[in-house]
Amino acid sequence: MSERVGYARCSLDKQDLTAQHEILISLDVPEDRIYLDHGLTGTNRDRPGLAQALAAVRAGDTLVVPKLERLARSVPDARDIGDSLTARGVKLSLGGTLYDPADPMGKMFFNILATFAEFEVDLLRMRTREGMAVARAKGKLKGKQPKLSARQQSHLVQQHRSGEHTIADLAELFSVSRATVYRVLERHQNAATPSTPGGQ
Known part of the structure; x- marks a missing residue:
């Protein structure tokens, strides 16, 4: 009998993790089959909650994640997870949308989504750098001082x-x-x- 295993992750906002947990419950994931990572970034591949979730799924099971960026934030990371699920016959549900990474169309869709997730992270980093530059110009950011021309x-x-x-x-x-x-x-x-x- 196939089962549903849930995974959620947030970097800092505890409220966001609670919201993800509620989404997993609404997607029929049993409370005792939900694994969480708190305070860890998506780019950090060493996530104990994710490791437990991946270890819990078996052939025929479905790994349920609220959003792709909660699972992986880079193409190589997403591809590694997708390959692992494919090899074990595990399906993936992203926010309620179910697909099989073993299917050619599903695999292509997975790679496209992962590309956008990585792009989003790069945009966030760029905006953060720009924000810090503006803050320094206004004298609002302490820390390493910019060099003078x-x-x-x-x-x-x-x-x-x-x-x-x-x-x-x-x-x-x-x-x-x-x-x-x-x-x-x-x-x-x-x-x-x-x-x-x-x-x-």
């Missing part, structure tokens, strides 16, 4: 030589740490002619 460094040195700004002022003006300001000034001083070692 040659033109910015030259401008910083000129501002320092004018005597109108303190080191703290320059650090705030250029959105860098005080240590960065000192490093820039030191580099420009070392680059000065040997005959003027005491110059600013």
Whole structure:
């Protein structure tokens, strides 16, 4: 007799995991046949809950997952899981849509979905990088400070030589740490002619 085994995963949001759990219950997955991973990313292949779910399914069973991105977030990962299910005669249900990865059309559909899942992750990473860049420009993000261009460094040195700004002022003006300001000034001083070692 075939059985339904469920799997759900979320990276951080516990509420999201609860919602996925409810979806699996609505798709007729028994409570004791649901395996969960919390706090793990889809790109992390070492997921104990997923390993347990894959170990629990047998030939003729169906692995039920709310969404493809909960199962795999890369084409190689999705293909490995699909190959494993195919070899064992296990069907896959994504959000209630059932298909057999052993079927040529089903396998193609699986690969297409995996491609979009990977694309979504890449988009998220790109948006995160862009958001961090904007936050740095507005001085709202602490952490590793961006490097100054040659033109910015030259401008910083000129501002320092004018005597109108303190080191703290320059650090705030250029959105860098005080240590960065000192490093820039030191580099420009070392680059000065040997005959003027005491110059600013």
